[in-house]
Amino acid sequence: MSKNDKPIVILNYKTYLESSGDKALSLAKDLESAYDETGIPMIASPQAIDITKIKDETSIPVYAQHIDPIKPGGNTGSNLLESFLANGIDGTLLNHSEKRMKLADIESLVTKAKESNLKTCVCSNNVATSEAIATLSPTYVAVEPPELIGTGIPVSKAEPEIITGTVDKVKNINKNVKVLCGAGISTGEDMKAAIELGAEGVLLASGIIKAKNPKEALLDLVSKI
Numbered sequence: 621m622s623k624n625d626k627p628i629v630i631l632n633y634k635t636y637l638e639s640s641g642d643k644a645l646s647l648a649k650d651l652e653s654a655y656d657e658t659g660i661p662m663i664a665s666p667q668a669i670d671i672t673k674i675k676d677e678t679s680i681p682v683y684a685q686h687i688d689p690i691k692p693g694g695n696t697g698s699n700l701l702e703s704f705l706a707n708g709i710d711g712t713l714l715n716h717s718e719k720r721m722k723l724a725d726i727e728s729l730v731t732k733a734k735e736s737n738l739k740t741c742v743c744s745n746n747v748a749t750s751e752a753i754a755t756l757s758p759t760y761v762a763v764e765p766p767e768l769i770g771t772g773i774p775v776s777k778a779e780p781e782i783i784t785g786t787v788d789k790v791k792n793i794n795k796n797v798k799v800l801c802g803a804g805i806s807t808g809e810d811m812k813a814a815i816e817l818g819a820e821g822v823l824l825a826s827g828i829i830k831a832k833n834p835k836e837a838l839l840d841l842v843s844k845i
């Protein structure tokens with residue numbers, strides 16, 4: 621990470637009740653005020669239906685959780701890139717382990733997203749997949765061992781080598797691709813350990829979303845970096 625870059629936090633809302641509907645907006649306001657207080661960039665990745673109100677009522681960047689590799693037309697139930705663009709989206713997650721994609725589809729969406737000035741955070745499950753994804757030059761590769769997701773066991777402590785290995789391989793391919801990590805991250809200690817291992821930010825969910833006080837949890841998350 622260069623001196624001027626700050627680590628980032630992407631909060632994946634997934635489909636928790638605690639991050640849906642009115643609570644989606646309240647969580648976005650927590651992210652916004654945590655950013656105002658700390659200067660650490662905070663990004664919300666809510667369900668598609670909650671994007672517009674968060675864009676309307678806060679100034680934080682908003683990423684889609686997934687975009688389908690489709691063209692406009694007959695694709696009932698799908699997420700169309702052009703619709704997200706019309707609603708002012710700033711970026712998207714792709715290939716989350718809860719929404720895996722084919723490599724060719726990831727490539728085509730990363731390309732289309734770049735043409736639309738959207739950031740892309742492409743998830744990977746291990747070092748080899750991180751390396752393959754880096755060749756597509758997304759904005760971020762986010763490495764997350766699936767078995768640790770939602771467990772509260774932080775990847776930065778349980779599998780530090782997956783972070784260092786990903787940083788090593790990704791930077792060898794393209795030093796401009798930033799590396800994030802996720803799975804089980806919730807505390808300031810977890811995030812500090814991730815940054816010390818070379819990650820440039822975190823992608824996280826349950827530790828913040830299910831916290832009694834998400835704003836305090838966010839402040840704690842970034843308190844040691």
Ligand SMILES: O=C[C@H](O)COP(=O)(O)O
Pocket residue numbers: 632716764768769770771772802803804805823824825826827
């Ligand atoms: O997208 C976020 C990750 O899957 C991590 O989820 P978690 O923080 O609940 O372990």
